[in-house]
Amino acid sequence: xxxxxxxxxxxxxxxxxxxxxxxxxxxxxxxxxxxxxxxxxxxxxxxxxxxxxxxxxxxxxxxxxxxxxxxxxxxxxxxxxxxxxxxxxxxxxxxxxxxxxxxxxxxxxxxxxxxxxxxxxxxxxxxxxxxxxxxxxxxxxxxxxxxxxxxxxxxxxxxxxxxxxxxxxxxxxxxxxxxxxxxxxxxxxxxxxxxxxxxxxxxxxxxxxxxxxxxxxxxxxxxxxxxxxxxxxxxxxxxxxxxxxxxxxxxxxxxxxxxxxxxxxxxxxxxxxxxxxxxxxxxxxxxxxxxxxxxxxxxxxxxxxxxxxxxxxxxxxxxxxxxxxxxxxxxxxxxxxxxxxxxxxxxxxxxxxxxxxxxxxxxxxxxxxxxxxxxxxxxxxxxxxxxxxxxxxxxxxxxxxxxxxxxxxxxxxxxxxxxxxxxxxxxxxxxxxxxx
Amino acid sequence: xxxxxxxxxxxxxxxxxxxxxxxxxxxxxxxxxxxxxxxxxxxxxxxxxxxxxxxxxxxxxxxxxxxxxxxxxxxxxxxxxxxxxxxxxxxxxxxxxxxxxxxxxxxxxxxxxxxxxxxxxxxxxxxxxxxxxxxxxxxxxxxxxxxxxxxxxxxxxxxxxxxxxxxxxxxxxxxxxxxxxxxxxxxxxxxxxxxxxxxxxxxxxxxxxxxxxxxxxxxxxxxxxxxxxxxxx
Numbered sequence: 001x002x003x004x005x006x007x008x009x010x011x012x013x014x015x016x017x018x019x020x021x022x023x024x025x026x027x028x029x030x031x032x033x034x035x036x037x038x039x040x041x042x043x044x045x046x047x048x049x050x051x052x053x054x055x056x057x058x059x060x061x062x063x064x065x066x067x068x069x070x071x072x073x074x075x076x077x078x079x080x081x082x083x084x085x086x087x088x089x090x091x092x093x094x095x096x097x098x099x100x101x102x103x104x105x106x107x108x109x110x111x112x113x114x115x116x117x118x119x120x121x122x123x124x125x126x127x128x129x130x131x132x133x134x135x136x137x138x139x140x141x142x143x144x145x146x147x148x149x150x151x152x153x154x155x156x157x158x159x160x161x162x163x164x165x166x167x168x169x170x171x172x173x174x175x176x177x178x179x180x181x182x183x184x185x186x187x188x189x190x191x192x193x194x195x196x197x198x199x200x201x202x203x204x205x206x207x208x209x210x211x212x213x214x215x216x217x218x219x220x221x222x223x224x225x226x227x228x229x230x231x232x233x234x235x236x237x238x239x240x241x242x243x244x245x246x247x248x249x250x251x252x253x254x255x256x257x258x259x260x261x262x263x264x265x266x267x268x269x270x271x272x273x274x275x276x277x278x279x280x281x282x283x284x285x286x287x288x289x290x291x292x293x294x295x296x297x298x299x300x301x302x303x304x305x306x307x308x309x310x311x312x313x314x315x316x317x318x319x320x321x322x323x324x325x326x327x328x329x330x331x332x333x334x335x336x337x338x339x340x341x342x343x344x345x346x347x348x349x350x351x352x353x354x355x356x357x358x359x360x361x362x363x364x365x366x367x368x369x370x371x372x373x374x375x376x377x378x379x380x381x382x383x384x385x386x387x388x389x390x391x392x393x394x395x396x397x398x399x400x401x402x403x404x405x406x407x408x409x410x411x412x413x414x415x416x417x418x419x420x421x422x423x424x425x426x427x428x429x430x431x432x433x434x435x436x
Numbered sequence: 437x438x439x440x441x442x443x444x445x446x447x448x449x450x451x452x453x454x455x456x457x458x459x460x461x462x463x464x465x466x467x468x469x470x471x472x473x474x475x476x477x478x479x480x481x482x483x484x485x486x487x488x489x490x491x492x493x494x495x496x497x498x499x500x501x502x503x504x505x506x507x508x509x510x511x512x513x514x515x516x517x518x519x520x521x522x523x524x525x526x527x528x529x530x531x532x533x534x535x536x537x538x539x540x541x542x543x544x545x546x547x548x549x550x551x552x553x554x555x556x557x558x559x560x561x562x563x564x565x566x567x568x569x570x571x572x573x574x575x576x577x578x579x580x581x582x583x584x585x586x587x588x589x590x591x592x593x594x595x596x597x598x599x600x601x602x603x604x605x606x607x608x609x610x611x612x613x614x615x616x617x618x619x620x621x622x623x624x625x626x627x628x629x630x631x632x633x634x635x636x637x638x639x640x641x642x643x644x645x646x647x648x649x650x651x652x653x654x655x656x657x658x659x660x661x662x663x664x665x666x667x668x669x
């Protein structure tokens with residue numbers, strides 16, 4: 001009997017350990033995208049454990065499995081790096097930037113690339129298992145986008161910076177595409193199981209709960225789709241903006257917790273929707289400032305941040321009532337994560353912030369070197385975006401160049417990963433960082 | 437020394453003393469061209485400074501920032517020191533000193549950043565002056581109201597024209613989620629076209645009187661949308 005109990009304890013411990021590790025092996029931790037990580041998280045900054053150089057910006061978020069960090073690079077490579085030392089284990093080239101986050105399951109790394117292909121690599125060796133061709137990648141685009149000129153010119157959105165990150169479950173891998181589809185592939189073979197067509201780019205990452213996939217599209221709709229069949233269960237209509245297409249589209253990826261779907265939207269709302277019906281429970285309006293960040297949900301609170309207004313928010317998960325509101329220094333696209341009693345979020349000024357999960361107070365921050373150099377005075381003296389200095393013209397390439405300059409100071413778009421007391425994140429300065 | 441001699445000497449001293457700052461101020465007047473080096477970039481800076489009716493006026497050109505003929509404000513010339521700001525949202529300030537080589541050297545400051553700047557005189561000043569308000573037609577005087585929709589909600593606009601000795605002025609109010617009283621930089625009427633510009637805020641209205649309505653468009657930054665104003669009741 002004693003032996004049996006020991007056996008149960010061992011089994012439970014193994015199960016818990018496996019659960020913790022699995023909760024770090026895809027975007028936002030697990031299939032529900034709660035953005036929460038178990039275990040200790042640093043309340044003080046001690047040091048840079050290591051930093052790993054790549055050939056271009058790192059927009060992708062790192063994931064963890066069996067002491068290996070996996071992520072994509074805009075240099076076109078998918079990387080496996082030793083979590084302890086920061087040494088490269090393998091890299092595999094795709095034919096386009098990889099601003100998506102991989103999912104690791106059954107010894108396989110799943111990830112999409114801007115080359116329009118979706119890849120499955122052996123997690124240990126990087127050897128390719130299969131690849132699948134979508135109908136091609138593209139960014140959201142519109143005439144007169146954001147007021148850019150000439151207004152009759154179709155312009156690709158420079159802020160559509162992420163690709164959809166996959167979720168893996170029940171022998172299938174699910175991801176969105178710039179071709180407007182949500183795809184379901186057989187995770188072992190890469191064969192198409194089904195695809196679900198929306199009206200525009202799908203770069204949000206699907207969350208999965210109770211056999212239902214939840215995701216938004218740039219067509220202004222948020223969808224719930226049966227994971228087994230690909231049949232639509234419901235759709236929710238967000239805001240539209242036919243004039244300059246600024247206040248439209250779901251770029252944020254949802255989190256599904258306790259029967260509620262939480263998602264940000266470019267219409268500047270954070271929405272809470274009933275997962276069963278799609279009925280709106282509440283919305284939190286952000287004065288025309290996008291909610292690109294994917295919300296984290298923990299302890300009945302929702303953590304998210306805004307772009308232009310640079311606000312960090314914590315709201316009640318049941319009611320949407322504000323609990324914490326902190327003024328940040330620059331736009332936030334990086335999705336916050338909750339590790340223990342600390343919330344980590346990247347800021348586009350090249351800073352990682354650690355905030356107290358209860359008060360929102362800044363515990364510490366880490367600024368990358370490229371940001372400190374402040375090329376072209378992209379930042380003000382107090383690290384805000386120097387918008388009138390950078391964006392002095394709306395014409396032709398000027399706003400695109402200005403956006404690129406902002407990115408290149410080392411903006412942190414990547415959603416941080418918390419493992420064993422260390423925080424891992426990518427920067428547009430081309431490095432993946434491990435700090436503790 | 438006689439009293440007359442002392443008087444002559446005092447007058448001479450006063451003339452010389454008065455002449456020194458005049459020469460210094462003359463040395464400041466002119467077109468100044470140079471550069472300021474910010475991280476990974478170099479900005480060309482062209483400044484025109486002149487005296488007008490005993491006061492300093494000036495304008496600046498910075499090609500890399502889309503600045504052309506923008507007025508200088510807060511000009512303080514106390515030779516060898518020359519300080520001024522640039523009108524507008526950028527918040528640029530230059531703090532310069534005339535050095536022994538007749539160059540204006542000092543700092544270019546903006547939004548908490550600072551870089552060294554050095555300018556040398558290249559000729560006489562070519563100060564650009566901002567356009568002035570013009571009178572508007574009698575039938576335009578008074579208050580006009582209208583609505584437009586942008587970014588998902590309706591905004592109510594009120595423009596009230598008043599003619600005065602320096603041309604027309606306008607009260608420009610937009611009420612959306614907030615009540616915004618816009619600072620008006622310029623009111624003009626050219627032919628049938630009337631323009632109200634709030635340059636720093638980035639709003640402007642342009643329209644023409646037709647069938648008792650002021651028909652035109654409102655521009656917010658780069659976004660333009662139609663707007664028809666009618667006489668307020």
